[in-house]
Amino acid sequence: MQRTSFVLILYLLLIIPAKAQDAQVKWDDTSSKTWPDAFSTVEIPSTTDSTIQKARFYASQQQSPQPLIVSLHTWSGNYNQEDPLAKEILLRDWNYIHPDFRGPNTTPQACGSELVISDIEDAIRFAIEHTNVDRSEVHVIGVSGGGYATLLSFMKLNYPVKSFHAWASIADLEDWYWESKGRNLKYAKHLEQVTTNRHQFDPAEARRRSPMHMDYDAELRTNAQLRIYTGIHDGYTGSVPVTHSINIYNKLLDEMYGETVYPDQSVSYQTIETLLTKRLMPVPDTSLALGSRKVHLLKETPRLSLMIFEGGHEMITPQALSLLPIEGNQINKKFNILTIGDSNGATESGWPEQMKKLLPYARVINTSVSGNTIGFDNLGRENLNTLKNIEAYLQHATDSLAEEKLDYIILGLGTNDTKKVFADRQDEVIKNMESLVQKIKAFPAFKNHTPNILILTPPPYG
Known part of the structure; x- marks a missing residue:
C-alpha cells in the first residue's frame, strides 16, 4: 500500500541548531x-x-x-x-x-x-x-x-x-x-x-x-x-x-x-x-x-x-555521540533519505546536515537549493520551482542508490512561497503541494515501493 505521512514536527534546526564539528x-x-x-x-x-x-x-x-x-x-x-x-x-x-x-x-x-x-x-x-x-x-x-x-x-x-x-x-x-x-x-x-x-x-x-x-x-x-x-x-x-x-x-x-x-x-x-x-x-x-x-x-x-x-x-x-546506545538514538538504522528544501536545507548547518549527525549510518541525498519553492518560479527561475524539477530530483536519487531503495523523501519547502511577490497566489500553494506529492507517488521507479513522504512545516520567522 502506498503511504504518505504528513508530519507536523518541530523544525530540526530548533532541535540541533549549531554548526557541526x-x-x-x-x-x-x-x-x-x-x-x-x-x-x-x-x-x-x-x-x-x-x-x-x-x-x-x-x-x-x-x-x-x-x-x-x-x-x-x-x-x-x-x-x-x-x-x-x-x-x-x-x-x-x-x-x-x-x-x-x-x-x-x-x-x-x-x-x-x-x-x-x-x-x-x-x-x-x-x-x-x-x-x-x-x-x-x-x-x-x-x-x-x-x-x-x-x-x-x-x-x-x-x-x-x-x-x-x-x-x-x-x-x-x-x-x-x-x-x-x-x-x-x-x-x-x-x-x-x-x-x-x-x-x-x-x-x-x-x-x-x-x-x-x-x-x-x-x-x-x-x-x-x-x-x-x-x-x-x-x-x-x-x-x-x-x-x-x-x-x-x-x-x-x-x-x-x-x-x-x-x-x-x-x-x-x-x-x-x-x-x-x-x-x-x-x-x-x-x-x-x-x-x-x-x-x-x-x-x-x-x-x-x-x-x-x-x-x-x-x-x-559529530556522529560519535549518535553511536552511543542511549535510549532514542537510532544507531542501527541504515536509511536512504532524499531531502528537498530551500536555503534552510542548503547550508552547512542546515537540517539535512543535522539529520546526518543523528542518523550516523543513513545516506542523505540533499538536493536543497537556496530560494527553492514548492511550485513558483522564484526570481523568474524555473530551477527554483520544485514542482517543475521533481522528476530530476527523484531520478538523481534513484541513480545514486543503484539497486537500493529510497526509504524517505523529506520536503522542507514553503518559506519562499510566502514572499510578497506571491501574495496574490497563496491559494495555489496547497494545490502545488498536492500536485508535488502526486508526482512523487507516480514516479515510475516507485511502482513497487513508494518511499514515506514527510512534510516539514516551514520554520517560524520574525
Missing part, C-alpha cells in the same frame, strides 16, 4: 584549550591520595534525568584540552565530564596506573552528585590516548557503565613502544618515563599497564558494551597501528564468549594481513557508511564490536 582534528594536539562558556572547571579530591584532580564539567539544564558522557583526554592532553564533543554535548543538553586522571602520560602516576582508574571513578561520582544523571545511561568515550584510557576503564573501572567507545586506541604499550621507537615518535620517550621514571624502558611494567594483558572481569562488566573503532590508515598516517584495535577485540571476543559462540566474528590472520597490506577490504563485509566514510570491516556481537572505517587516527565527529 566536521573539521579534521589532530587528535593529540594539546595547544587549543578553547571551551564554550557553559563548561566550568571543577576540582575533585582524589579518594586515593587526596590530591585535587580538575575536570571540565557541564550539568544538563533538563529537569528529567539525562545521560552522562565521560570523555577522556588524549595521550599528551589533560582536562583542559579542547574536546570536539563539547559543542555536541550542548546541542543535546546531556551531562558531561572531562577529567584529568593525572594528566599527560609521561609519569608513572599517569598512563594506566591505579590512580588513573580511581580518578575516573571519582569523576563519575562527582558528576552524579552534582547534576541530574540517569544512572543507567553512563557512557565512556575517548580517542587515541583517550581510547587507551577507555579500554583501561572497560577492564578495571568499578562502576556499572552502560557503554565504552574506544577510538584509535592503544592496547599494548610494549608493542607501541617499539612501533614509536622505530618511527622516532615522542611516545617512546614517554613510555620510558612512565615505566622506569628515567631514560629506559621496562617491558614488564608496560605490559602491566596494558589492556591487552589484563584479565576480563565478567562480573564487573555485566551487560556493558564495548565498541572499538579505528581508521584503516592509522599506523601509516597516524601513530597507532590498527592491529591494536584488532588484537584487543579478538582477545575480548574469546574471553567474553569463548571460541564457539561467535566463530564468524573473529578477525582472522588472513584478514589482518589483507588490511595491513592493502589498506582496504577487496570485498567489504558490509555496505554501511559511517558519516559518509566507507566501513571496510564490521564485526559485532551484542556487547562487543569492531569497526574499521576509511580514515586515519581519528574519531568521526
